[in-house]
Amino acid sequence: MSVNGAKVTEGSATILFSDPDEVFYNPVQQFNRDLSTTAIRAWAESRNQKAVAKAKHRQEIIEAREKKDENKVNSNQENSSPSGSEATAVPAEYSENNTKKKADEGNNVGFSVLEALSATGLRAIRYARELPDVKKILANDLLARAVEAIDANVKRNDVAHIVIPNKGDANSVMHSFKNQYDVIDLDPYGTAAPFLDAAVQSVADNGLLCITCTDSAVLAGNAYPEKCFSNYGGTSLRSDFCHEQAIRHLLYAIATAAAKYGRAIKPLLSLSIDFYFRVFVQVEAKPALVKNLHSQSALIYHCSGCGSYSIQRMGKTVPGRIPGSTKYTNATGPTISANCEHCGFVHHLGGPVWGGPLHDAEFIGRMRKIAENLDEETYGTKRRILGMLAVAAEELLDIPFYFIISQTASVLRAQSPPQNTFVSALLNAGYRVSGSHAKSNAIKTDAPWAYIWDVMRAWVQDHPVNYNNIKPNSAGSMILKKECTSKVDFTLQPGAEFSSKKAGYTRYQMNPTENWGPKAKAGKRKISETDVQTKSIDKVILSNLKLLFFVANILVNCIVDS
Ligand SMILES: C[S@@+](CC[C@H](N)C(=O)[O-])C[C@H]1O[C@@H](n2cnc3c(N)ncnc32)[C@H](O)[C@@H]1O
Ligand SMILES: [Zn+2]
Known part of the structure; x- marks a missing residue:
């Protein structure tokens, strides 16, 4: 990516705009765009393969029926009089022409994209140039200035046959085209919440939603739990796993929006x-799958003292009386006692959030294969894509949330065990363990908290803590008062070193640039710069006035004295 005044080259697109402050562009989001291109390619590839397989299957059924009819005709002919040459007509739907048409439908792989909040059109243009089989992209923005920029950039990049610039409100556009777009990309300022209801209706069956939210303070902080509840239907918490919780709030909001219309979500990759x-997220018009949302939704109990957590599912599924059927029932609970069994502190309640898997393993595998063959010149963030996908691929998909080893140690005011030592203790006890893409040093495991605290107690036996540093009624003191009741074996396991580490890709990105972060709205930046200038001018005037008063005061005093 290169930025030269108002000219930007990113991926295979070069865009120009007369005033960079008039239309939004954030270079740090190149990773988002590189990743999205790769994800849509993977989704399209999988869709094509399924369509071809379906068409092939259909063709096989048709051919089998034709053969059956042919045999019937032959046996009729053999049994009838020699003059009886009447053949059974092949029904129109099985005619040769129709068979070919149906098979071709399976190969009709082109797809449409709606970039509902497009700004400069850069993303839409990149999709047009970089996605094979994309046939139409609507690049929409509310601002006339943005649409002018999109129009000019589309022509400049020779993609006018694919990208159609459009001025409109994203929600109105999506509501006007229900069940239409194969891919919808939402990349708003801050939250995508106001656009979800329209997006889940506008996307075609088995279509893909690509959604960004930059309102991290709401989704991943604890300062606005009420705002998180209003926007996403769940309460945020202060926790070590807040970044995963944020993703789960967003997925929950998408899933509940879709469920009202008999649509279920399948998260393919959530980062x-x-x-x-x-x-x-893939959206499937399958009301039977929507029934699972009940048990895929979960509340979180988070201990305010030691940070341990527990999940309370909203519903339960059990096998029905008819073999293969499912019964949907109420969950039982609460899953924990009012006060934490480890430290005695109270719990905070978070959620409900999406409690199902964050990713689809097959989809990540497909993306990784595509990413490996990306040209690094065009895809500047290739190594980061590969690194992040490698970590995501390792994540335990059935285990929501994680803890951070150093934070757990700090509850006891203890030295932090090395990651592979801690992970080995869990593996040696037969538990499953993985990291998380959302945070380095995060541990996802199916080990219960009682065992996690026993690992820490065993660690502390060999690495004593200074009890003067532990307050008498603190969570740490309560945990250390209890005996370690499990057998803990710290013998190093080869699997304790996550294999994504060995590949040497960028797994966890440091700040990509100075002053990085979500950019202010287009136009606002200009206003704030003007504000700064105005404030500086005001300061100069004020200090000059002060000087003038000071001099005038001296003069008046001199006159009075004389
Ligand atoms: C963060 S920018 C989009 C950046 C762009 N997707 C990219 O990759 O560079 C958000 C854009 O949404 C537009 N916008 C805000 N509200 C909108 C709405 N209700 N309908 C359509 N566009 C809207 C803004 O004008 C702005 O250009
Ligand atoms: Zn606790």
């Missing part, structure tokens, strides 16, 4: 990146 969240 916490830098200062924002980006999810790739």
